[in-house]
Amino acid sequence: MSCGPFCAISAAALHKRHNMRMGRQHASAAVAIELFRGLRSELLPLFAQADDSPAEINAYLELGEVLVARHAQRIIGHVQLVACGADCEIKSVAVIEEQQGRGIGAALVRAALDRAFAAGASRVLVATATADVDNLRFYQRLGFRMDRVERDVFNVARGYLGLEVDGIPVRDRVWFSIDINDHR
Numbered sequence: 001m002s003c004g005p006f007c008a009i010s011a012a013a014l015h016k017r018h019n020m021r022m023g024r025q026h027a028s029a030a031v032a033i034e035l036f037r038g039l040r041s042e043l044l045p046l047f048a049q050a051d052d053s054p055a056e057i058n059a060y061l062e063l064g065e066v067l068v069a070r071h072a073q074r075i076i077g078h079v080q081l082v083a084c085g086a087d088c089e090i091k092s093v094a095v096i097e098e099q100q101g102r103g104i105g106a107a108l109v110r111a112a113l114d115r116a117f118a119a120g121a122s123r124v125l126v127a128t129a130t131a132d133v134d135n136l137r138f139y140q141r142l143g144f145r146m147d148r149v150e151r152d153v154f155n156v157a158r159g160y161l162g163l164e165v166d167g168i169p170v171r172d173r174v175w176f177s178i179d180i181n182d183h184r
Contacts, residue, residue, distance in 0.1 A: 031104055033111045036066040036078065043068070046078045050094040053159030060091050067111050069095065069104050079108040081116055081124075087177075088116040090126040109142055117180045127175045129154060131168035143183065144176035 036043070040061050047057045064082030068075045077095035081088055090112055095105045109126075116124050128135040130149060140146075153173040154160040163170035 030071065031076070031107065032070045033067055033107060034070065036068045040066065043075070043078055046075070046094040046096070047092055049096075050092045052163055055159040057092075064091065065115075067108060067115070069108055071099070077104050077108055079112045081112045083121070084125070086121065087123045087125055088112075088119075088121040090124060093126075105138065106142060113178065113183055117183055121180070123177050123179050125175060125177045127173045129163075129165065129170045130172040130174045131165040131170045133166070133168075136174065139176045142178070144178045145182075147175045147177050149174050
């Protein structure tokens, strides 16, 4: 099976580069980021953590590439990267709850950005619910900028049933992007 258009950075180089980044930030917690080559169904709990609609997950589960974060051979996070013409989209990101807040999600997104830009993407997009203030802060800290808001995306027809984040109804989606020139 080919790894698609994002093979410009070898898995070994990606692994080494991001182990060094994580090692500087969290020396006691060795985390490896690598291209996932298994069955995507093995990652369904992580995808479900990132998206509340099984129908939506099923629509994109097999698209693009997935990078995973491993700690002691256990997968503790993932990021899915999908080519969209000259751009790429980060479609799904999640880190297991007990490992959150340690920089693993940021390292996964940075690895996806490195991979996309090395493969020739000019811009990387990501979307999240406008109600999730933590996610809005997370992407902006990584250098993403808001592009647009789509109203009423999270609805019953798409498999989203009465969701709230910290008392805020989940209805709208905000799109962020980062250009190659803005990537740190």
